[in-house]
Amino acid sequence: MIKANSSAPVFPKSAAGPTVPSNAAGGNRHAAGTKEGKAKRGSAQVMLTLVAQTAPALAQAGMIWYVVCQGRWILLLLLLPSLTGTLAMVLLSLLRMHRRSSSAPPAGAQSAYGTVSDRASLSTTTENETLQDLAKLASDPGPQLESRLLESGPSGSQGPPWQGIVHAWLAASGTSAPAVIGIRPDLGPLVIDLPRDGPHALVAGTTGSGKSVFLQTWCLALAASQPPDRLNLVLLDFKGGAGFGLLARLPHTVGCVTNLDLERAVRALNGLQRELERRQRLVARAGVEDTARMADPPARLVVVIDEFQALRQLLPDYLDRLTSLASQGRSLGMNLVACTQQTMGQVSAQMRANMNLGICLRVRDPLQSRELLGSSCATAIDPACPGLGFLEQGRGLQAFRTCPAADPQALVGQIIKASRFCGSRPPAPLFSPPLPEHDPACGQVLWQSGQPQVPLGHMDDGVLLHLYRLPLKGHTALIGPRGRGKSTLLALLARSLLTLMKPGARPEPGFDLRITRRTGHGYSSREFPGTVPSPPHGRQDGSRALIWILDDAQDLLDPLCQDPLAPLLQEALGQEAATVILAVDTASALRRPERFSRRLVFPCGERGADLAAGIPADQLATLPTRPSAIPGRCLVLEAGLAIPLQVFSLAVKQTNP
Template sequence: MVAGTTGSGKSELLISWCLSLAMQHSPDDLHFVFLDFKGGSTFNALEQLPHTVGNVCDLDLSHAVRALNAIEQELIRRETLVSAERVSRFDQLANPPARLVVVIDEFHALRDRLPDYMQRLNRLASLGRSLGMHLIVCTQNPMGQVHADMKANMSLSICLRVTDQMQSNELIGIRDAALIPPHMPGAAYCNDGQRTTPFLCSAVRDVNQLIRNIDTAARFHACKHPDLLFSDPLARHATQSDLSTTTNRPWHEIPFALADDGVLVHTAVLDVSQQNIAIIGAYGSGKTNLLLHCARWLYDTGRANIRFTRKSEHGMVTDDGRPSSLYERTIWIVDDADDPLNPFSTSPEANELREALANPNITVIAATEKPTSALLDRCPTRVAFPSGERSNDLMLGIPGAILDGFSADDYTLHGRGVLIQQAKACPIQCVEFQGF
């Protein structure tokens, strides 16, 4: 735990401390996560370190929640590794992961704004050391800001200048930190549980140059750049170039959107090889855009018979493309399918669509404004575009927890929806159709 009033040198101490660690340990052995909750840019430079796997540098609460979720998932992952190999510490593993240092500046702001997430940090403080996860918490006032359970698991306390002798006593057991003069930023006392030692922190003259040198050394030693522990939330728009593509992806898996699991954003795919897919949403939500994107992808693969049915002023119009007997599967894409799916409809398309939904050799991708039981019963995979009317959105199968995470702007974004596959659901941002 690090405490100190404004201007005492907390930020310089953190920067110097982290850079010293980065100079002594490679990115293969040490990772950093930075959370700055004073609205400043304390860790902006440190974000460029090859050791950094996450940085929250402002008061973006949604981003902070992602970071805390990611830290908890990493804690659980390491617990699983230790349990699987039947060892007591992470460094006894055959291939131990890198140590992870979580640095939180202005901890009291995090505690005030996200009190429900404090239990996760308590678990990190109590279990993290044996799992190679370490916590550095900084605050202006240590009294009453840090939970007793967390404090009991922090063996090192650093106190820079504080304004109250009780604060100094609370952290290091003596009042001396309150006697540090204001013109000595960086002066501090360190208590390791046995003795208290005064020291003067050394400021780094050129942070950016030092970081460039560390990065050069890491590249010279061929250190692998670590994957991010968490990513930014979904972007407001997505294009084909935003999706990750692999050369060995099966033809029937259509990359169509960016998906957010609450920690990382990844490429979402629709598998058209087995079951039907329902696209449900109001007019203008992005249904046709998604269908056209799927059609283009399938046309380019040349591996299936493609049918595209749309509504016109003369009724439903179908383009059969170039059907071939060489293809085992037919993909039938139907836009504005509300009328053909009406159980009382007597149109030729209605009977044919009902039969196609039950045919195992045909995959139907149907877009409707309202869900029908005939469609939902045959479509375990759905893309739903929420309207903002909670009761209706819940009827689409969207979990309430996901709706709680939608802001007012999300409901108006073209292509912002939810991918529902069996019992799993996650928010998505569909790519913009680029044309044939």
């Protein structure tokens, strides 16, 4: 929690103090001249307001006269409400000016802050105190972040920083996240407890004012005060990754993206929305209003965005995710820290209303400083002293100076060492990179209900990647033109099943395997009988189940095909105990697509053909620009879903059955 001074958060007086006019009469004449000038400006504003509001009324009255002369009564009904509203605005303005003139205090009258000259004196005193506060902070950079970690360690401890970090983690509270990030004018530490002082923060500052260093110091202080199982970080760096590249190594970081990879940034924002919904379900299931009241609450999630205005420009359609986080994140243990060069017009009113904590480093525009702090004091910061700034959280301004780490890379190493010492498990990533174009990884065959599930690649649900295992139950069709990876997928499947057919394999397969390929003179097949009968999955005659893999099967599906395998294929497609995995060039070659409960469609790049193959239009719009240029990229169409899949590439020499 931010520790406020006992006195009002204004800046110390200068040695000379405020200047007091020696001639009181001269000061009165100056005040009278100022009042007269203000009165003239006020009269001019009144006249301009009346002209601006009366002119539309005159124009509308003329249009009504013309409409009456022409006898167009329908247009008259449309114009009367507009004229009535304009006249109402004019009357309302006259009433407001009358109230202001009747309630204006007489010259020299006292107010809550004294006379006009008293308020001017108070403003001058505050400005002088502001300048002296800045001068004091500029002359004393304060202690470095590492020294704060040693102070938080055991009494008399002179060990390495990681020991102090472990001690801070053991003493951490689950409902707060204090972080020492700088010093105040009285040289005391500036402590920000985001859950209590925020819950969200808006940081502003021009280029070179020290925003990135401030954010880096804040994240390091949070990581040094909270263990990874209580606090996680999501870093969105839209200035090329220069600011958060080091922080990505922290054990607390569950996601780090930059503006150089917008596809991954979209996944991050979708992941935040999914996490928000997951926590809503957790709170509802626990029957509480806040995650802090849960018996086992999820780790606090702090989302830090550098250069928010760049995110807004590059991904305007995804800002609703951040707006939802700002409005609902407090009770769900999610906090937002948005940093930008320009706050005016960049942060929506709905998001700004939930950001109680305002931090402003040096800015050039007084309006920007007033919009965030209610004062233009941030324009007085010396450009030669980055890290100086002001904090406003509803209890008055407070000047501060950031105290960065002397060696951030070494400090990250100490935090990693503390995590290893405590045996902390790395948190699950909030999102993953997109599907790779080449995936050499491979998984093991999983047995479920006596049937093998063969790993074929990784699926992408839009946020995370999942290993996809093909269940060998029901028929599967691979649809796509030549050269897209269908044969590779079938070879991968055949190799996995042949491994199960080897003598001594456990568990032993209860099925027969048939592999059919096209040759120059038709089709050739090879049979691999199983070793154990499978009554539950076999036919009534006691024979084992059949798994049939066919490549280039479009000719065999033709009703006029004379190949001896054609009737056998039709028979297998009608049997419940058989599993057929075949590849065809087009969806029309299936003849009866309802017999295939699962289809893997390889996009060809032609929209009409891809739609005809079964790819939904909305899913087709989210695919890469040239999905047909990525071998092995397909979509799994099953149970009404269409999920992208990247098939494993064969890293070793294929088995030639």
